Every structure is written in C-alpha cells, then in structure tokens.
Amino acid sequence: MHNKISSENIKELRSKTGAGMTDCKKALESSNGDISIAIETLRKKGLTIADKKSTRLAAEGLIESYIHAGSRIGVLLEINCETDFVARQPEFQQLAKNIAMQIVACQSVKYVSRDDIPKEVVLYEKDLELQKEDLVNKPDEIKIKIAQGRVDKRLKELSLMEQDFIRESSITVEELIKQHISLLGENIKIRRFQKFLLGEGLDSKSNTFVDEISSMIQSK
Structure with missing residues (x-):
C-alpha cells in the first residue's frame, strides 16, 4: 500500500530533479514516498531519454564566459542545443554558467571528454x-x-565530463547534462572551451591561487 503523496513532496522532488510534476508523482508513488529512491528512478529515466537524443544535431546554443573574482582566471565555453528557443531558457543558461564555473574550478581539466584526448x-x-x-x-x-x-x-x-559536479558531488558533469537533456527535451553538447590563467607560463607568476579559487567556488 502506497503512502499518501503530498504536493509538498512532489514540489520537493521537482526542485531537486527538474522533472515534470506528473513524473515526480509517479516516481514517488513507485518508491512508496521515498524521495531518494524517486530521485534515482527519475535519474535513470532521464539518462535513458538523454541517450536516445544524443545523436541528434545540436547547432544552436550560446557562448558563455566566467571570470572569477579578482579577474585572474576565466573561461570561454561553447555549449550547444538544437534550437534557439531552448538556448534562451533560463535552465539552459544556468547550465552553461555552472559548466563554465566547473571548468575554472577543475585545474587539471583540458578536454571535454576522454574521447577528445x-x-x-x-x-x-x-x-x-x-x-x-x-x-x-x-x-x-x-x-x-x-x-x-x-x-x-x-x-x-583531464576529462570535463567525468568530473564530479561541484554543486552536487553525487553526479558527474555528464550526468548533469543528461538531466538537462531530459528536462529540456533536446540534445545538449559541450563543444569546446578555453581556459585563461593570468600569467600562465611566466616563471614570475604562481598558480597556487587556483586551489583557492576551486575551494571558493565549491563553497558557494
């Protein structure tokens, strides 16, 4: 017998996953009200949907930039989706911001995925x-x-896609993107990025502040 699913439970699950209200309700019902199990159920469903969309052409999107406080390190990122409509959605734009911050926080990352190495x-x-x-x-x-x-x-x-997401370490960057594919209904690809580090390659400069930046970002 299922526990009664309240609207508060559904809203909480939706805020944590970005899934639709109906999907959240079904996931909670199937998990007998256990939110952690419902999250995993939605995550698996989202990944399946994302895999089906992964071969679709993604030629729209945006160029995102992130300059960390102090203007000593920054990144330019191109992230693609299928339509200009999705590119204008706040969820897609926030994803781009989060990925740009992730790149700045991960000192060793140089490639989008392992296949690019x-x-x-x-x-x-x-x-x-x-x-x-x-x-x-x-x-x-x-x-x-x-x-x-x-x-x-x-x-x-070296691979961005395999990093733990700095705002939710239980998922990787790849899983984060797949969640947004499920949420927005379009294929999403990180095409390329370029990291800029002030004084990089100059002997007189120290790069130890990158570790400080990483900890500051993760604490936000």
Whole structure:
C-alpha cells in the first residue's frame, strides 16, 4: 500500500530533479514516498531519454564566459542545443554558467571528454607510468596493470565530463547534462572551451591561487 503523496513532496522532488510534476508523482508513488529512491528512478529515466537524443544535431546554443573574482582566471565555453528557443531558457543558461564555473574550478581539466584526448597524450602518460621507479622490478603483467590503472585515473582528471559536479558531488558533469537533456527535451553538447590563467607560463607568476579559487567556488 502506497503512502499518501503530498504536493509538498512532489514540489520537493521537482526542485531537486527538474522533472515534470506528473513524473515526480509517479516516481514517488513507485518508491512508496521515498524521495531518494524517486530521485534515482527519475535519474535513470532521464539518462535513458538523454541517450536516445544524443545523436541528434545540436547547432544552436550560446557562448558563455566566467571570470572569477579578482579577474585572474576565466573561461570561454561553447555549449550547444538544437534550437534557439531552448538556448534562451533560463535552465539552459544556468547550465552553461555552472559548466563554465566547473571548468575554472577543475585545474587539471583540458578536454571535454576522454574521447577528445589525443592518442599521443595517452601514450605519453602510459610511457611515463611504466618508467616510474616503483614499477621497475615488478613482473610485466603486474607492471602493465598498475600503469593502466594510473593512466585511467589521469585521463579522468583531464576529462570535463567525468568530473564530479561541484554543486552536487553525487553526479558527474555528464550526468548533469543528461538531466538537462531530459528536462529540456533536446540534445545538449559541450563543444569546446578555453581556459585563461593570468600569467600562465611566466616563471614570475604562481598558480597556487587556483586551489583557492576551486575551494571558493565549491563553497558557494
């Protein structure tokens, strides 16, 4: 027997997921009023819908910029959707702002996804790990396995889509985008971004303030 689902429960679930009222009600009913289970149900449903839309052309969208306080680090981001109508929606525009902030907060991120990482970078990281002193005397099979695990970790650090979302660490950036695909009904793609760091490459400059920026953003 289902617990009675109140309008407050439905509104709370909707505010947390962005899903429609009817979908929220059904998810709460199927989870017997357990909001955490309902969130997971909607998330899985959203990801399924997002996967179906992932091959559709996304040629509209916007260019978003984010300059952190102090004007020492910033980013330009191109994020695409299918229509100009969705590009004007506040949910899409907020998504763009959040992604731009995410890029600034993630010092190691250089590529949109793992698929965008050049093969020569992957090979370089693999060679680097295989040559480390702690692996020299290990059997080849074990050495390769350990090195591959370290490389996978490094590639994850380089990929924006695999980062935990700074405002909700229980989901990744990829899952965040898929949630918005489900919410807005269109394919959404991060096409490219460029990070700008004041004095980057100059010996007289220190980049330690990036860590401070990251903690400040996450505390907002």
